[in-house]
Amino acid sequence: MKSGETRRRKGRASVSGQRAPAIAVLGCGQWGMNHVRVWNDLGLLVAVADPDPGRRSLVADAYPGVVTSATASEVLARPDVAAVVVATPATTHAAIATQALEAGKHVLVEKPLAMSADEGTLLVKRARDLDRLLMVGHVLEFHPAVLALRRLVDDGVLGRVRYLYSNRLSFGRLRTDENAMWSFAPHDIALCLRIVGRSPTDVTCRGAAFLSPEVADVTLMGLTFPGGTQAHVFVSWLHPFKEHRFVVVGDRQMAVFDDTAPWPEKLVLYPHQVDWVGGTVPVARKAEGVAVALDPDEPLVAECRHFAEAVSTGSRPLTDGESALGVLRVLSAGDRSLRAGGAPVTVDEVEPSVFVHPTAT
Missing domain, CATH: 3.40.50.720 (NAD(P)-binding Rossmann-like Domain)
Structure with a gap:
């Protein structure tokens, strides 16, 4: 010693x-x-x-x-x-x-x-x-902006969550043992599940492998949740610039978490509204974004x-581990959909004895 x-x-x-x-x-x-x-x-x-x-x-x-x-x-x-x-x-x-x-x-x-x-x-x-x-x-999930975003959703500030989308894009950190979805998407899937508060019913995923056979460098995943909420997760390690952005659209307000922005601008609320002219014609009424005050803290710490x-x-x-299993089931469904050319896969169909990631063998 x-x-x-x-x-x-x-x-x-x-x-x-x-x-x-x-x-x-x-x-x-x-x-x-x-x-x-x-x-x-x-x-x-x-x-x-x-x-x-x-x-x-x-x-x-x-x-x-x-x-x-x-x-x-x-x-x-x-x-x-x-x-x-x-x-x-x-x-x-x-x-x-x-x-x-x-x-x-x-x-x-x-x-x-x-x-x-x-x-x-x-x-x-x-x-x-x-x-x-x-x-x-x-x-x-330990990022101050994400914790603040969760509070906004839980407190009803955004209203009913309609859809979410995330972009996790960069150039580099290329891998051959796992594709971009397995490498990048777990973070965003975890956020989607946490914000919506439940698992999706089905998943679609399309992508392409340009560098290594059967190892997708870019994927676009779609998640459908009970009640109609939608989410899209776009990841790539062949992108000209870094973008880490997560968007939540509610029927009252919208929120954008941009992890590449300076701390004062990492989480911004957009109180956009839709007016109905004559009760049938929707008209967008834009509003200025409002930054949410955050206490800077390193998420890993x-x-x-x-x-x-x-x-x-x-x-x-x-x-x-239980919450991570929910993320893993979505990843597994996404991988099955990816290999099936984007066909929808029901999350409940992903049984442990059925799916094994190709790189695990």
């Missing part, structure tokens, strides 16, 4: 009056390093694991008090580690998360929860059977604090 590690563990702050848990991060890629930074800043990081010696060296140089290991097994064998973050490649999420649960650790697994409905269902059941906490990294508190207190996390 390194002396620096001992000092760090002794200095951990409490969470909600409870002793804060010691955290390990499994996987030190681009997003994993963000977790390393945040957990270290929170004073809770004690160990990391990554098979790449170069990544381990980066951690060792930047955070000399953190123990580095080549394998997850080494970290999971440590009795002082109460919980782990699984930030490995998506196709390994279910297997490594299961390994961590069986080692007695609470788990925060990055999205997606798994690459098949079967994997996800088994993982959630395993966590329940072992009485371990399982949380999924749907980080945008809020997510990590939430996980630490859930581990310490035993409370149910916002983005638990």
Whole structure:
């Protein structure tokens, strides 16, 4: 045991009056390093694991008090580690998360929860059977703008939600192990389900693969909810500029969450109205947008604090395994529709024994 590690563990702050848990991060890629930074800043990081010696060296140089290991097994064998973050490649999420649960650790697994409905269902059941906490990294649900947007919807400010659409577009971060839908869309699907408050009845998805065979670089997904609410999710990693925009249209007002905008402009309300001339002719009456005041906070920091508190207190996390299964079922239906040329797929038809993501085999 390194002396620096001992000092760090002794200095951990409490969470909600409870002793804060010691955290390990499994996987030190681009997003994993963000977790390393945040957990270290929170004073809770004690160990990391990554098979790449170069990544381990980066951690060792930047955070000399953190123990580095080549394998997850080494970290999971440590009795002082109460919980782990699984930030490995998506196709390994279910297997490594299961390994961590069986080692007695609470788990925060990055999205997606798994690459098949079967994997996800088994993982959630395993966590329940072992009485371990399982949380999924749907980080945008902890964004101040999203939290404010949810309050606006819940308070009826927007009225009845008519439709939602999201654009998650950029150039780069190209993958061959998962398509753009599996890589980008979980965030937006999670927001749609949270805003509407229920699962869609059916899903359509069209896309195209330009770089790698059968790995779609761009997809457009349509979700139909009970009561007629519609949602569209457009994702691409072959786009000339970055756009992260989520729009909610209600029958009273409209809201736009633009995560690429400065903080004062990230969430804007548009009180547009429709007047009816003679009771039959609709006329649009535009209004100026009104920015919603937000308290800036890094979503990943809020997510990590939430996980630490859930581990310490035993409370149910916002983005638990059950909620992630809802997202996974929509992804699974979308993938089936994509492979069927855009044919509608009923979400209830996606049985665990039927669908397995091609990259999971």
